[in-house]
Amino acid sequence: MTDIFDAIQKSAIRIKDAIDVKDIGYSQQENSSGETQLQLDIKCDMIIEEEFSSVASIHTIASEEKEKEMLMNKDGKYFIAYDPLDGSSLVDVNLSVGSIFGIYENAFGAKNMVASCYVVFGPRVEMVFAHNKAKLHLLQGENWEFTKEIRLNEKGKLNAPGGTQQNWEPYHKEMVDSFFAEGYRLRYSGGMVPDLHQILLKGGGLFSYPGTSDKPEGKLRKLFEVFPFAFIFKTAGGGAIDGQNDLMTIDYAHIHDTSPCFFGSKYEIARVKEVYASNK
Ligand code: AFP
Secondary structure, three states, X not given: OHHHHHHHHHHHHHHHHHHHOOOOOEEEEEOOOOOEEEHHHHHHXXXXXXXXXXXXXXXXXXXXXXXXXXXXXXXXXXXXXXXXXXXXXXXXXXXXXXXXXXXXXXXXXXXXXXXXXXXXXXXXXXXXXXXXXXXXXXXXXXXXXXXXXXXXXXXOOEEEEOOOHHHOOHHHHHHHHHHHHOOOEEOOOOOHHHHHHHHHHOOOEEEEEOOOOOOOOOOOEHHHHHHHHHHHHHHOOOEEEOOOOEHHHOOOOOOOOEOOEEEEOHHHHHHHHHHHHOOO
16 A cells, blocks of 8 residues: 555645645536536646556546546556545635545445545645554655654544534534533634644544535535545544444445534544434
8 A cells, every 4th residue: 555655645745836836716617516626626636646547556546526436457456535625715715725535445435445544735734644543744845754643532622513503403503512611612614634633633522514404414525535534533543423323334325425424532422422312
C-alpha cells in the first residue's frame, strides 16, 4: 500500500499549489449531487487521477466529482473512493478544506475497507493515514514528517452539529442542546475535514450530520466521506454510527449514496445511540 500512500502525498503537494493559485471560478458542469463544479474541484480530481494512474495495485477509482467509477488496472486489488476537495466552496472565504480517500480491497463497501486517509489544507498541510493506527503527518517544504499517533479520549469537549437546524428532529435538537448544557463548545466551519480533524486532535467530541426532514439520508456520501472517517475514528479509539448502527457495517447501493453520520469519542457516541434508540 506504500505506492498508494506515496501517490496521495504527491497529489496533496500538487493540490496545495492549485489552491494557492487564484482560480476559483465555476465550470459549466454539474457533479452527480447536482452541484455546479468549481474549476478547482475538477483540477484536483485530475491531479489525483493522474497520480493514481501510475499505481499498478489500483484496480478502480471512484471520485465524488465523477458520475461513474473508472477502471485503472484489471490486475490491481485496491478500489479507491475519493473526494478530491471536500468543502471547496470554503476556498473563496479562505477556510480550511480537505481531500478524503477510502481504500477498499477487491470491491467498494465498508466491510472491504483496509485503510483510509485525509489531507487537511489549512495554515499547514497535514495528513492522517489510518491502517492499523491513525498517524498524523505534517508537510514541511516538499517532505512529509510523521508527527504522532492519534488517540481519542473517552470523552471530549467539542460539539459540531451539521445540517439545517430548522429541519432537525426535535429529539436531535434536544440531544445537541444537552451536550451544550454539559459544557461542550460549538466548533463548526462547514468543512467536514477540518471539523473532524479538530475533534481528532483535541482529543474528542461529537460531529453529527443527521437525517433531516428535507434529507432523510443526510448529506454526506458513504464511500467518499462517511466510511473513510468512520474507519479513522474507530482506529483512533472512538466510534462512528448512523444513529443506531456502526457505520462500518452498513451497505451501499450506489457509489454516491449518503448516510446520516455521527463521529466522536466513546462517551458521545454512546449518548447518540441511546437517544436514537429511544426515538425509533
Ligand atoms: P461542499 O463540498 O459543497 O462545500 O460541502 C461540504 C460538506 O460536504 C462537508 O464538508 C461539510 O461537513 C458539509 O458539507 C456541511 O454541510 P452543511 O453546510 O449543510 O452543514
